[in-house]
Amino acid sequence: MSNDLPAGVERRTYDGRERLATQGEPVYGEPTDSDGWRAWDAGRSKLGAMLELDMDTGLDGGETVLYLGAASGTTVSHVADFAGPTYAVEFAPRPVRDLVGVAEDRDNLFPLLKDARDPSSYAHVVEADVDCLVMDVATRGQATVAIRNKQFLADDGRLLMAVKARSEDVTAEPDDVFDDVVSDLEAEYEILETAQLDRFHADHLGIVAQPK
Numbered sequence: 001m002s003n004d005l006p007a008g009v010e011r012r013t014y015d016g017r018e019r020l021a022t023q024g025e026p027v028y029g030e031p032t033d034s035d036g037w038r039a040w041d042a043g044r045s046k047l048g049a050m051l052e053l054d055m056d057t058g059l060d061g062g063e064t065v066l067y068l069g070a071a072s073g074t075t076v077s078h079v080a081d082f083a084g085p086t087y088a089v090e091f092a093p094r095p096v097r098d099l100v101g102v103a104e105d106r107d108n109l110f111p112l113l114k115d116a117r118d119p120s121s122y123a124h125v126v127e128a129d130v131d132c133l134v135m136d137v138a139t140r141g142q143a144t145v146a147i148r149n150k151q152f153l154a155d156d157g158r159l160l161m162a163v164k165a166r167s168e169d170v171t172a173e174p175d176d177v178f179d180d181v182v183s184d185l186e187a188e189y190e191i192l193e194t195a196q197l198d199r200f201h202a203d204h205l206g207i208v209a210q211p212k
Contacts, residue, residue, distance in 0.1 A: 005051065007061030008082025014039045020048055022081035025105040028074050038078075042200045045075040046136050046162030049200035055193055055208055058158040059083075063131035066152050068116040068145065069138065071095045073102035073109075079134065080109040087126045091115040117141070119149050129154040135161040140168055143184035150188055153211055159189055165203040178205040188212055 005011070005020075012021040014031040020040035026032050031039045042048035050057060061082045070076045070088035072095040080086040080103075088103075089112045090096050096113045103109040114122045116137050133153050137145055142163055153159065163181050165174035182191060182205075189209035197204040 006057075006059035006063075006082055009040070009051070009059075009061070009078075010037065012037050012039070020051055022078045024077065024081035027077045027102050028072075040078045041074075045078065046197060046201055046204060046206065047075050047134055047160060048078065049197045049204075050160065050162070050195070050206040050208075052200065053195050053197070053206070055195055055206055057160055057208060059132065059160075064127065064129075065132045065134060066126055066130045066149065067134045067136075068149060069136040070099055070111070071136075072098035073111075075136065076109065076134075077102045077106065080106040083132075084108060085127065086110065087112060087122070087130070089114050089116050089122060116145050116149065119151065123151070126152055128152065129157070131157050133157065133159045133161075135159065138164050138167040142168060143181045146185060147188045150211055155211060157211065158192075159207065159209040159211075161185075161207040161209070162197065162201070163205040163207060165205070174203045174205075181205070182207065185209060 011018050021037040023037050026038050040048045042052040062084050065083045065086045067076045067088045070090040076088045086109050099111040130152050165177040168177045191209050193208040195206045
């Protein structure tokens with residue numbers, strides 16, 4: 001797969017600067033243009049940062065997506081702009097209220113007030129064989145969460161994961177944390193690419209992987 005942007009994601013100019021953009025209703029005060037495109041702020045989105053860094057996400061547009069750690073919907077709103085059915089899991093009630101509002105403008109976005117550490121709680125809702133598992137979860141055991149949710153991913157699907165070093169161990173060196181998480185993931189996933197996201201997010205590692 002190439003590193004080309006997925007269909008439905010473009011680079012457009014806002015305030016004299018070229019930025020990623022998707023077409024949809026604005027969500028978080030982001031700049032928009034007269035054609036309905038809205039800037040995708042990579043500084044507020046780990047997946048946006050992965051795209052800005054030209055990581056080979058394998059996204060083409062139109063995918064079925066399971067998004068873990070959706071929070072208030074900043075990133076998952078952009079995903080829903082270009083993807084197919086998008087299941088957004090978030091365990092905190094307050095951001096889910098915002099997420100529900102975001103979904104009102106996106107018929108393909110399905111908010112789920114669930115805990116990503118317990119995929120059995122939403123297995124009856126999420127369709128099997130999703131094309132892409134996006135993970136941005138602030139918890140210990142991030143590799144374990146990715147492995148538990150592998151059950152939803154198609155054999156040729158992609159895991160797009162942002163590892164938060166400080167959520168795993170605030171006292172450890174981030175590089176050591178990243179090494180441990182990658183090592184744990186390798187039990188169930190083939191690692192295709194990694195890149196540190198420090199240009200946009202300190203102490204984060206972007207991972208592209210596929211199921212073994």
